[in-house]
Amino acid sequence: xxxxxxxxxxxxxxxxxxxxxxxxxxxRPNVMTMSWHMMVEFEPPLIxxxxxxxxxxxxxxxxxxxxxxxxxxxxxxxxxxxVGNSSGRDIDKxxxxxxxxxxxxxxxxxxxxxxxxxxxxxxxxxRFVNRYDLFILEVLKxxxxxxxxxxxxxxxxGFGRFVVDGETIRLKSxxx
Amino acid sequence: xxxxxxxxxxxxxxxxxxxxxxxxxxxRPNVMTMSWHMMVEFEPPLIxxxxxxxxxxxxxxxxxxxxxxxxxxxxxxxxxxxVGNSSGRDIDKxxxxxxxxxxxxxxxxxxxxxxxxxxxxxxxxxRFVNRYDLFILEVLKxxxxxxxxxxxxxxxxGFGRFVVDGETIRLKSxxx
Numbered sequence: 001x002x003x004x005x006x007x008x009x010x011x012x013x014x015x016x017x018x019x020x021x022x023x024x025x026x027x028r029p030n031v032m033t034m035s036w037h038m039m040v041e042f043e044p045p046l047i048x049x050x051x052x053x054x055x056x057x058x059x060x061x062x063x064x065x066x067x068x069x070x071x072x073x074x075x076x077x078x079x080x081x082x083v084g085n086s087s088g089r090d091i092d093k094x095x096x097x098x099x100x101x102x103x104x105x106x107x108x109x110x111x112x113x114x115x116x117x118x119x120x121x122x123x124x125x126x127r128f129v130n131r132y133d134l135f136i137l138e139v140l141k142x143x144x145x146x147x148x149x150x151x152x153x154x155x156x157x158g159f160g161r162f163v164v165d166g167e168t169i170r171l172k173s174x175x176x
Numbered sequence: 177x178x179x180x181x182x183x184x185x186x187x188x189x190x191x192x193x194x195x196x197x198x199x200x201x202x203x204r205p206n207v208m209t210m211s212w213h214m215m216v217e218f219e220p221p222l223i224x225x226x227x228x229x230x231x232x233x234x235x236x237x238x239x240x241x242x243x244x245x246x247x248x249x250x251x252x253x254x255x256x257x258x259v260g261n262s263s264g265r266d267i268d269k270x271x272x273x274x275x276x277x278x279x280x281x282x283x284x285x286x287x288x289x290x291x292x293x294x295x296x297x298x299x300x301x302x303r304f305v306n307r308y309d310l311f312i313l314e315v316l317k318x319x320x321x322x323x324x325x326x327x328x329x330x331x332x333x334g335f336g337r338f339v340v341d342g343e344t345i346r347l348k349s350x351x352x
Binding site: 008010011014015016017033035036037038039040041046048049050074077078081084085125127128131132134136152154155156157158159160161162163164165166167168169170171172173174175176 | 184186187190191192193209211212213214215216217222224225226250253254257260261301303304307308310312328330331332333334335336337338339340341342343344345346347348349350351352
């Protein structure tokens, strides 16, 4: 994994890909699938996300205030769905689905070795957790896998229907 | 425009498309481009979004507490970028870029006639506006244009680079 400057993190999250979220509690890592997230600030990068209190990851995230957001390319789609269909209450999803936990640098939850980008995050604001299960995360460190060229992400339309990245178009924009 | 059941709204927002946001103040409609948004609740649909206080739309949204989120397909990409490159302080963007404001049913800001989906919204929670420019919107009414078949949305990767929806894949998912 190669370090990604924090100023580039929004380019990963703003397009709305399905991502994985890892947590760790009592020495046990877990991973869930997530699509409800958005950028809140460019730098330092702030990301808002919703983790339902019905998810096993919720208690770990709230208690430890740490997570990793890992961005999978389409080749991982089947595993991403399996992660979403199961709970860390019942199984070790890393082992069950052949995902590789790699040590992070700034947080305890692991990176996901198969993902093309990994963002080490801490909870920066939990004031909307009780009301909306909404966490504000600060990205502390970002990594990309240079071996994965032009990764195509997936976008969830509900009930296992995903749209895969297609062509890229470029227009003269002042928008960052 | 045909009404869309509110339970289907997340299928539009969750995949992360670039959207337009309309507001209206003192009888004057305006429109901006936005990519920082996410679902917060399925039904009634709640959407979080960030509208920078540097945007002309910010004051209108905060004061009137109403907006419309309009979802453009790729055919509108050039206009979407023009909307993002200009300010309602200076011009009437509907007129300048040939976008058609249509009356909404529950709010004052207009629908955008050229967009394949339009969501009439009110601000449901503004407690994070001062800190993060983050609004929680409730969708009151949703519309889709049945004439636009299989619309392909665009996803912003920064500086005018957009990825267009490609192929669709289906996997057996319990995830809504």
